[in-house]
Every structure is written in structure tokens, then in C-alpha cells.
Amino acid sequence: MLESLSVLKFKFPWRSYQHTLLKHFDSHISDHHFHVIAPPGSGKTILGIEILRRLGKKTLVLAPTLTIRNQWESRLQEFFAKNSSFKNFSFDIKSPSDVTFSTYQSLHAFYKSFEDKEDYFKFFEKHQIETVVLDEAHHLKSAWWTCLMALKNRNSFFTVALTATPPYDSSRTELTKYFTLCGEVDDEIAVPDLVKENDLSPHQDFVYFSKPNDLEINFIVDYRRKIAQFQDDLLQDETFIVFLQNHRFYKNPKTHLDAIYKSTSYFSSVLIFLNACGIAIEQEKLEILGFYKDESIEFPELNLEWLEILLQNLLVTDREQLIEDEHYLSTLEKRLRKLNVFERNQVNFVGEQLLYKSLAYSPSKLKSIVDIVSAESASLGTNLSCVILTDYIRKEFLNTPFSDIETINKIGVLPIFQYVKNYCTHNEDLAVLTGSVVIIHKSILNAFAEIEPLHNFSFVALDHDEAFLEVSPKSKVEKSIVEILTQLFENGTIKVLIGTKSLLGEGWDAPSINSLILASFVGSFVSSNQMRGRAIRKDADKPNKTGNVWHLACVDPTATDGGREVDILKRRFEAFVGVTNTTIPFISNGFDRLNFPETILVDDISELNNQTLEKASQRPLITKKWQVSIGSGTKLTKQVKLLHLGEKPFETQKQVYFFDVVRFFVAELSLTIIWFYFEFILEGVQLIISRGFSYFIYAFLGAFIFRFGYKLYKAVSLYLRYGYLHKRIRKIGLTILDTLNALKFLNTNIQNIEVVAQRVNKGDVVCSLVGANNYENALFSKALIEVLDAIDSPRYLIIKTNLFRKRLKTENFYPVPEIFGNKKENALVFKKYWTKYLGRNKLVFTRQVEGRRLLLKARLFHVYNAFKEVSKEVTVWK
Template identity: 50%
Template sequence: MLFKKLEFKFTWRSYQQNFLNNFLKHIDDNHLHVIAPPGSGKTILGIEIMKQVGKKILVLSPTLTIRNQWEDRLQSFFVNDAQFDDFSFDLNQPKAITFSTYQSLHSFYKKFENKEDYFNYFKKHKIEVLMLDEAHHLKNEWWKCLFELKERDKLTVIALTATPPYDSDPLEVSKYFRLCGTVDDEIAVPDLVKEGDLCPHQDYVFFSEPNDLEINFIADFRGKIADFIDSLSADEEFIKFIECHRFVMHTNNTLDQIYANPEYFSALLIFLKSVGKEIKFELLEILGFNVKDKIDIPVFDLNWASILLQNLLVTDREILEKNESVLHKLEPQVRKINIFDKSKIDLIGDAVLYRSLSNSPSKLKSIVEIIKHEEDLLKDELRAVVLTDYIKKEFLEIENISSINRLGVMPIFHYLRTQVDKSENLAVLTGTVVVIHHSKIELFSLFDTFENYSFIPLISAPEFVFISSKTAVSKLVDTITKMFEHGYITKLIGTKALLGEGWDAPSINTLVLASFVGSFVSSNQMRGRAIRSQRNNLNKTGNIWHLVCIDKTDLKGGKDIETLRRRFDAFVGISKSEKTYIESGIERLELPEKYIDISITDLNTDALNQSELRSDLSMRWKSAILHGTTLSREIKQYYENDKPYNLQKQQKFHDVVKYSFLELGVGLSFFIPEVLIKNLNVLLSKGIISFVYTVLTAFGLAFGYKTYKVLKNYIQFGFIFKNLSKIGEALKESLIEINLITTKKENIFVKTEVLPKGDMIISIKGTNDFESTIFINAIQEIIEPIKTPRYLILKANLFKKEFDIQNFYSVPQIFGDKKKNCAIFEKNWKQYVGESEFIYTRHLEGRKILLKARLMHLSNSFKKTTKKAVIWN
């Protein structure tokens, strides 16, 4: 055996042992894809996998620091006597184990003019396995040389990551999973906390408000957008241009183009409707609507305006060459108000306003308040790290902090040095700028020699020195890290690029994320720095602070809070509520849903008070862990509180059904006695038949329409909860039948639940993580607003047709890709859910019905109607 000298010297944690007991059954298809959070021992598990596979291997990492950690863990955890030396850091001289970086392999790949020589290199040196550490980096250039190799020589691929890049561009996500394969196993955060490999931790959100300048900028931006939209609606030349658009004037001749871009066609019609133009029925007929259908055309809002302008000015520009005079006049208008940049129309202000809010100087004051609070509580035990995106070297020397108008390492440094106690314990650590207090220079010598460095006092803050290194910066990073670990530095400011991934400082107990990057991967990696446990400190807890600048002109708080919500989808953490539970998503923090007329001060005071309860935090984690044994996935379908009874535009059960029956019942309780008394003379003079006719006529006039609406609402929505359960059963049976679920059928059940607010939850129990993920992804495809499925389900029985009710669902891609699988799903759907029509959408009639279904769901096109969550139960 290649690795017979390697033997793990310690005892495996229970979750590690469980993983190792099962991994061989996953790798038999030449793939092993594992999600392992920071602190789970991912590297030593990788070495054990390598040892058990027993073949020559290339281990790839994103940085030199992480590459070196692999060799360090190998020698420290698996070698007893003489050092293991059958390894190499050089791709030109590979050994049994070759440690390298993705960048090095990419450069190595590019130097081969003949790609056959690249493939032959692996054959010549008999390298049969690729170990991909922090595999979430593999989406673009680094991906190519690995995927070609995998496809050509069928190498075994072992992918390790803390967070797959689920929220990246769909093409990038697809490439990632083509290389790494589906997720085979996941190590759960609660298991790590239970075993003591991660410390109890909690996320807190600290809010700030934009300053007057920023508020004026936001108000001015929104005002300009509103004026621009109003001007479009009053521009006769533009309206005439839209009326004469080929999709409107020559619809039947442009069907293929309409079907390829239905949002564009919809935006044209919605605009014309908004300016009072009648929409000819012929335009709606091609979408599959008939005369009896009730069609609610949405409001021409900023989302639809964005779609319209994006197509007119970019996507469709060449074909609209004859109308260039109109577009040439339009383009300067949109550029003038900063909504057209890099061929992208942005009327919402995602880029412009988000840059303003995410980089707001108001967050500097938030950081000061958080650090002061944590230092008051923890005293010398504080180990605080502030991570941000940019250094902002232009603020290295500054006379007055009031001139700072940007977020960055140096602005944060100047704010903290002037406004917190014990500034001598403050330091900066980045790849190019390192700053410590002059009183720490002697302590620096305990870990490193002076000869490779120069210590240059800052002009604006001479008590601090800039450290200039004459050698590799990695040694300096190591020295400052040791000073931090020993408590000579207690407040450290750095960049996420240097410290956000792979940097190991287990003593961190306070982390402030002053980064506006909202991706799953970056956020989870940064957060992972603070949740590691610390040897000889069993009481360690971690507070992670997230900064948000609220846009009070936006009901939901603006883009900064939206980015934070997306970031939290990657975190599994503990709830704030009295009933403690562990779940992914920001809902567990019980933040407000609306941010107009809300006190930011009260929210921050509550967060600061909660953050003091560190000992209570440990107890809450222990309690929550006892209430579960494994992570499972569920999907939540939202009940829209802000627009409660908009029934035609929702595809879920609303409590309005119950209230409508109640209202009808109450009405009748008053109506019947009154009618009986008023028409008693009819009974006495004309007889019982005339009396009954009179009462029924009065009832019809008073309650006929209301009764019709109540019945229609009940038929359309009253059974949706039951339908969701039946849909789950149909899906479960179909997945079992096509062998995507192989767990014993008797151990599996579908669970549905209605929450107090009206949201519905569905999950599958008894399956493994991979099977659960497939089920949840498929359910989401079925119940979300219609996109472009290959097959569509129309559920409308004879009774529903009388009430003009049609429910559309998508057939999930895992069935739609193969006719045989779709037939299996159709059979189970009809058995559990009821008679429905399955429609193939890739021919003319099918595409018409698809567009009709999408138009019926247009109101939900820009909403998040469902949410996946990971829960511990």
C-alpha cells in the first residue's frame, strides 16, 4: 500500500466516524462530494480518505497557506516516528501525494501547447485521484483544466467544501456540479458544537441609518426614476413606437420570438395597458386565453419597466434598427439618471443604491459601538476581528476622521484608534498594510526577528507604526496572528481576502463582518473564523456581528438588508426565540419585516443586550441540540402579509377562505330573521311556494355574488394545503420508482405543516441528505411561479371549470428531461393529486398554454414565494 505508514494518532469524533463508515459507498461512482463546515477537521478527513483509497493523488487548494496546512496536518496527525516524505509540492516532480494550488495547476496546464501532453503527464505518473479542497472556487478558469482531465481519463474526484456556490450564476453552478458531482454527505454544525469542535455562537445584526447626504441621494434617485417613468407614459412618440412593435402589430409572424422571450412580450402589453390602451383579445388569445378567462394584467412597475427597457436598448436593439431615432433619444435619458451601465438597465437601484448603503460611513460608528460594548464585557479576554473588503490606502494618513466617507480597513482603524479604550491593543493585518502600536514592537521580537522588517511611524498617528517587510508576507501574517492569539493584540482589522478563508486564529470571540459581499461562500468562510472552538478554553462563545444600513424609503429596508437575508441562507444557527431551535435563514433572528416607522436604536439595544448573554448561549445550544439528531431540508411557501387576499395572483391557501365563510355566516344570521319578518304577510296571503320564491330572490340579490366568490375561493385555495401533501406523496413515489430515492420505503414519510402566519412547510423524513435535497428541489420547481418547464400540469376538473379556475404546476426537470420518467410522475400525480392534463410545452399549442400559465403568475415573478431551509430535528 502507498500509505501504510500513515495512521491517525487520535480518536475520531462520532460524526467523523459516521462519515468514514459511509464514504466508500459514495465513491464507487468515482465521485465523493462532501460539505464540511470550518472546524470539522475537513483536512484530516481528506487525508484519511486518501489513505483508504490508496492511489497516487494530487491535492489542490486555493492558496499556499491552505496547501501547506495539508502537509502540516499529515505530519502532525498521521505520522508517528520518522517523517513521511513521499510527498511533493512540485508538479514537475510528483510523488505519492502532490500538494499544489489551483493557480499552479492552471499555469502548468497552459504551458502545454499540445493538450495530449498534459493528459499523458497524469498517465505517466499514475495519478488517479484528484482531491479538491475548498472546491467552491472551481467555477471558471481553474475549472477547465480539471474537467477536461476528469472527462478524458475518468479520474476519481473528491471534492471538499464548506459551502457549495449555490447562489452563483446558474452556468457556474452547473459547471461546479458537473466537476464535483452531487453532494454525497454533509457534516452538521450542531454535531460539531455537540462534540466541542465548534463553540456556541450567535449572529447579531447592528443597524445604522444613512446620513443626510445619502438620504438626499436616495430620494433624488427615486424621484428621478419616478419622473422618468411618468415621462415615458406621457411620451406619445414612445407609446406609438410600442403600439407598432412587431410583437403587437405582427404577432402571428413573431410567435417564435415571443415564446423565446415571453417577459418582453408581457412588458409591452403591461405598458400599453398602463397608458390606457386597449389590449386586443387576439394578443391574449395566442397565450391560450379564451373569452371566459378573467385576466389580471399587473401594474407597470419598476420591474416591468426594467424588462421593457433592457430589451429595447440592449437585447432587441439590432432588430429595432428602423426605430433607432426613438431609442437614440431614449438612451441619453436613462444614462443621465444612472440606470444604464455595462449594458444593464437597473431601475430598482440595486447597484447604485447598494454601493451607497453597503459602503455607508454610518457603519464606522456601528463598529465603534460594537467593539466598545464587547470590550466592556470581555475586558482583556476580548479577541475581536473586523473584516472588510478593501484597504483604502488613501486613508493611511489622515488629519481628521470627519473627512472619512468610505468603509475600509484604514477608515475603520482611524475610527477605532481615536474612539475606543486601550488603542495600544489595536492592529491592522492585510496583504500589503500591517500596522501595530509602537509599544508592541518589543513583543514582536518574541515571535520574529527585527532584521527583515522596518517600523515606520505614521505621520497622523505616530504612536502606531507601519511594518514594511523585506521578505514574504506570510511570515509577518504568522507573527501578528501569534501576537493576537497571546492577547498582545485584542482588536484586529483585516481584509476578507487575507483572513476570510484558511486563516486560523481559534481565540476569536467577536467578529464584525464589515463586508458587503453577500455570497454564500464568502460569508460562510468569514463567519467560520469565529465559531471554531479553542483548546484550554471550554467556555468560549462566538458573537458574529453583521452591519446593515437601512433605506427607510423602502418598506423592506432596502438592498443592504436583502443581501444580508441572502447571506443567512448559508448559515445554520440558533434561534433568538424563547423556543430554541436550530435552522438556516435569517428568520431565526426575528427581525422586523418592515422598516418604515421603526426604531433603529431599539433594535440595536436589543441586540447588544442579547449579546451579553454568552453563558446563556451555551445552555441554549445544548438544549436545542438535544431536540434533534440530524439536519433535514424543508421548503416553506410564503403567505404574503403585505397583500393579503390577492387570490388570483397567489397559488396557495389563504385564511381569507375561512373569513369569507364566517362573513357569509354572520350576514345570513342577520338576514334570515329580517326577511322572515318582512315577508310573513306573503306566507299568510299567497302561500308557502310564493314565500319561498320571495326569500330565495332576496337571498340571491343580497348574497348571490358573495356566495359565488366564497365557493370559488374555497375550491381554488381551500384544498391547496391538502394538495401540497398529496403532491409530496406523488413526488416521493415517483422518486422511489426512478431510483433517485433508494432508502427503504417504509422508513420514509412526507410531512406538511401550516404555520400561524399562514406559511406552509413541506419536508421529507427518513431519507439521506442527498435524497432530501432532490425532493426539496423538485417540490420548489412544482410550486414556484411557472418558468420554462418542458412539461406543464393543468389541474382543472369540470366543477372548477364552471368557476373559471385553473391551477398550473411545473413538472420538475428530473422528470421532464425523459418522457419515460415524466410518464411515471404523471401516473403518480393522477393517483395522489387527481385528474390533470400534462402538457408538452415545446410545440406551438403547448407554448401558448405555457405563456398563459406564466401570465397568470406574473404578479409573483419578482417575489420570493418559497424558501429552502435546513433544520435540526
């Protein structure tokens, strides 16, 4: 160990969750990686310093910003060094010391400065840097990854990765790179642990909905109408129909089997479109899909998702193969571009970019912000500490007169400022803080002067409101504008602060925030979680603080689920753990915990918002819910939830096992049989007397078969295909658990692990491991989701089949999870345990011709769920 690091020592007792994490330090670091997920307020930086101290090697600490970089040095001096006397550090990556603090940008620039990259690697060898600490490691999905991965592949390092939110919403490629560099997650500090230890404040997320203005509604309705008309026209377009009928896949499918098996959704979209046109699909084409002769197929409806797949392939992916039809395809492309559904080589009928942009920056949200600030001010009074974060400044609205406020058509810092200033009372405690625009009320000048002399700044009154002053420094001052306004906000002089996410969203520390309004719509849920973390920090001066976090959503009037904005919020909420709004509260992630109705219509907005404002005002109740919920559990556990998609008539069910209808059908059939039995007995007395008992029996059996034969056949078929769903899910879970154990993925003794599956509200089924650690839970959840979700392209399939099932056409197809499908011997282990729990099956390798044929058939069996969320991973405190 370096002598300079050996003298460092943490000056205070470790919090219980920190102590637990550090207790397993040796086992975690054994693979030269220590990857920790820890929310804001958990002492990530302190943990990182303790880890680098224990490793005792020369260390490079990398942070995303200069502010965070500087925090590392100050935390080391304050919490580890005697009298802040640690000297063996550097901020210059070109002149490293025992501990070097830098940024990802600096390392990337340093890397690019070497023409010969060999010199870059030798530099680290020369300076004997053996530990690299990656703070806020989620940033690594950008270009900064390259210089770090190159270094890791060449030099041997201990990698310590710290993050509040891994970039789970990134592409699979980016996520793979992230975990390759950082290693698998070793441990996670849970938000409930922090609230329990009084290190984070009780808090709740709230969603405030808004209705688009008339212009936006007309735009959306007109957009949808034009697309619907295009779809109708295309279904009647003889030229397009003939074009598809002459497509090589449709005209000569047997000649192009390899291409069809590689692009099954493309081939399916051709068939689905032609079927929607009323064209009968020949049996030979269905046999290519793996269906038996005379087997009837219920084709899915030609929805916009299928039309997207068809046109995406025709206009982009497969275009080079259709060169003879280029003139026609160019004409088709122009039609789509005119509709604004084809941009950057992407067909999109949902309007993800066009409509989302329109709704995300809808000025209707400005009124939502006014409502929230007014309600929070009425609830908290002088204790209000509200921050509003957004993406853009919009300087063109700096001097908008009151008479023109209603003409503001964009959301941003200055539009929000104008609305709050003019529509909220007591606006003298309002301020704006961005990198280029700073505004304060003249009434706080004396408080400002107590921190920095006024003569060091210029103060210019706004054109249409002289009470507000734009502030800028005249020269270099001791304290920056950010520091001054932060101090004024912390001491309560400023009560509402409007700023940009880029300046205040990450690294900015203001623990007094008790109301945060997220008017930011750029970026992933990683940045959303970072911003949210500003409001849930504990405030030492206000021990009873409760943080309200507000999310804004503009509802799409043409969508019953709220539309694209609500959908994005739902995905972001997967990263947020909090207390539910249910009668009996518990701690979970996901949007469902807010207990909104599944259908969110424009007409319901006012009532939903009133309910939300009422809940937000009940801060003591939020604290009580946290206390009750924390007491009911000990740790966060991952569960897989199989979503109840609704029951369809049996004839249209081509899904594999997604509807637990058996028990209800059997109960209905049993009651009907009992009624029939008594009715027939009562009527049969005369029949026994006149014809004899044997005739009565034959008549009974004949009538029974006539009335119930088909229903019995249906019941048997349903049970063979679906079974009792929660029991079957548990058996699949046991199969996965035993396979993980056999292949030595488990560290915990399998005797201490239990698979639990049960039905919950609305018919959903949840399945989880009890007794497993975080890593084992993650492996189990990922594998189970792969088995349950619509089939993509697994290397191996499990087919539950026998002669009886073939005759009843109830074969089931399941993908072998990727973790077991990488090698045949691993897939065979999975098959072994599948046989143990779920009966006879056949293992099929899908990278051969017969396997591809069956894979195509399996995908078509899942076709009704291709565009639905079938299952999802939820995190629950248990």
C-alpha cells in the same frame, strides 16, 4: 494500495459524526465521487487524508492557497505518520510523488504550459495519478475549472471534493459545472453536530444597522425621484406609445407567434405598459395569451421590474430586429445613461450597482464598528479577541489627523483603524495586519521581541500618533509578520485586529476569536461563510468561548424592507445555520431566525441596535439556547416554506394557489347564513299564516339566492382554485415522493418516509420529508420549489382542468419539475401520481405551438408573483 499509504493510520479516535460519514464510504465512492460539505472546525483536512489513504492511489491534492496547501502536509505528518516520517510527498506538480500537494493556480499554469493538451493528459497517465482531492471546492467556479474538467473527461479519476459552502449563489451554468466535476453531495456534517460534540463554539449572528449620512440620503432620494419622473414622462410620451403600438408583436402578433412564445415576458411588458397608458388591449391579443373570449383580465401594475424587462429587450435583446428605429432607440438609451440606469448593456432601475456601492461603503459603518467594539470591550473586558475584516486597505488614510477624521468618506482597513484608535478607549491593544501595511502599538514591543528580535524589523511612528508604529521586515526572518501578530493575538497581547479578507478570511487560523466584525462587501456568501468560520472555532484554552459574528447593513431610507444591503444579507444568511432569537429557540438557516421586523425603517435603527447590543452581551444565554435547541433534534432537515404573501381582494387574485383564504371565507359565510336563517324564520311566521308554507319556502330560497348567491359562487371558485393550502401542498409532496420512488431516485424504503406539511407563523406553510436522507431531501425540495414558484419555461405543464373549472375560470397551471420533465415517460409517471392525489389533469408539452400558448397563459396567471419570493428552502434541526 500503495505501500507508502498503507502505513498511514489516524492516531486518534474518530469523532462520532466523522465515524458516521466514513461508515458509508464504500457506497459514497461507488460512483468515483465523494462530495462532502463540512463547516470549518469539522476536520475536513483529516477526513480528506483518511479518504485518500483508503483509496490507496497516487493522489493530487489541490488547495486554493499555499497556506492551506501546507496545512495538508502538516496534518498528514502530525495525525497519520509515525514520528512525522512520511517522505513520499511533493509540493511540485511537475515532479509528483505518491501524494502531491499543490494549488489550483499551479495546476492552471501547468495546464497552460502545454501547447499540445494531449501531453498534459499523458503526464497524469505516465505518473499514474488516479485520485484528485479538491479542497475548498467552491473555488472551482472560476477559470481553474477548465483544466480539471478537461482532465476528468479524458482520464478516469476518483474525485474527492471538500467544501464548507457549495456555491449555491452562482449562476445555474456555473452550479451545473460544479456538480458535474464534484458529483452530487454525498454527505454533510452539520454545525449543530459540531457544537454538540464540543468541536465548535456556541455562536450567534448579529446585524448592526446604520443610517446613511445626509449626502447619501439626498443622493438616493434624488435618484429615485428622477426615475419616477422618467416613468411618468414615458407614460405620457406619445412618441414612445406610438412606437410600441407599431411594434411587430403588438401590430401583427399572429405573424410572430413563435417569437412571442419564446419571449413571453417581453410581450407581456408591451401589453402591460400600453394598458397603463389607458389603451384598451384588443381581445385577439388576449386570445393569443390563451384567455377565453369575454374573460376579464386584471393587468398587473406597471412597476419598475416590468419597465426594466421592456427596455432591456428594446435596447439590447431585440435591438437588431428594430434597426429601422435605431435613431429613436439611441435617443432613449442616452436618456437612460444620463439617469445611470443603463450600463454594460443592462437596464437597472433598482440601482443595484450604483446605490449598493454607495451604501456598502458608507462611512456610517465606521461609527457602527466603534459602537460594536466598545460594547464588546465593555462586555468581555480583558477576554476580548476581536477581528475586523474588510476589503480594501485605503492607504491614503494612514496619517489622517484627528481633526480630519470626520472627512473620511470610505470604509477600509485604515479608516476603521483611525476610528477605533480615536473613538475607543484602551487602544494600546489595537493592531493592523494586511499584506502591505502592519501597525502595532509601541507598548507591545517587548512582547514582539520575545517572538523575533526587533533589529530584524523597522518601526516607523505614524505622523499624527507616535504611539503607533508601522512595521516592516528588514530581511528574511524566521517567523513572518503574519505569524508574529497571530501569536500576539492568540496570547491576548493584541485584542482588536483589523485586516483584509484576502489575508485573514480563509485559511488563517486563530481560534481565540470571540468577536468577528464583517465589514467586507465583496464576494459571494461562500466567502462570507469562510470568514464567519474564523469566529466559531473552538478554543482549547477558553472552553467556554462564545463567538459573536457581526454583520453591517446601511439602510436605504426609500425602501421599507431595508433596501439592497439588507436583501443581500438575507441571501447570505441562507448559508448560515444558527440558533434563533425566538422565545423557544431552534436551529435553522436564514435571516428570519434573527427575528427582526419585516419592515426596517431608518427611524427604527437606534432601537433595533440597542436591542441587538443587549442580546450580544448575554453570552451565557446564547450557549443555553444552543444546548436547548440541539437537544430538541437529531439532524438538519430541508423544508420548503411557501411564503404567505398577504391577502388581496378576490377580484385581483390571478395567482394559482397562493392564498389560503377559503376557510376564513367559508367561516364568515356560514355565520352570516345562520344569522340570516334565524332572522328570516322570526319574520316568516306571519308569512306562513297569510300565504302558506310553500310560498314561505319559495320566498326563503329567493331571498337566500339574492343575498348569498354570489358569495357561494365565490366560495366554490376559491375552493376549486386554492383548497386548503397546507393539505394541497402535502398532496403535491406525495406526488413528488411517489414519482421519485417509481423512477428509482430513492435509496431509503418509501415506507419509512413521510411527507409533512403544516401552517406556521404568519400564515406560511412548510413541507418536508421525514425519514429521508440528505440527497433525497435535496431532490424533493428542489422539485417542490419548482412546482410552487412562478412558472419559467418547463418542458411540461400539468393543467388541473375540467368543464366546470373552465366555466368558473379556475384552471390551475403547474410546471412538471425538471427532474421528471426531461423525458415524456417520466412526465407521465408524475401525471399518474398527480391524478392519484390531486384529481384529473392534462399534461401539455410546451415545446409545440399549442403548448407554448398555454405556457404563456400559465405565466400570466403567475404574473403577480413574478417579482416576489414565493417559496424558499430552509434548513431546520429536527
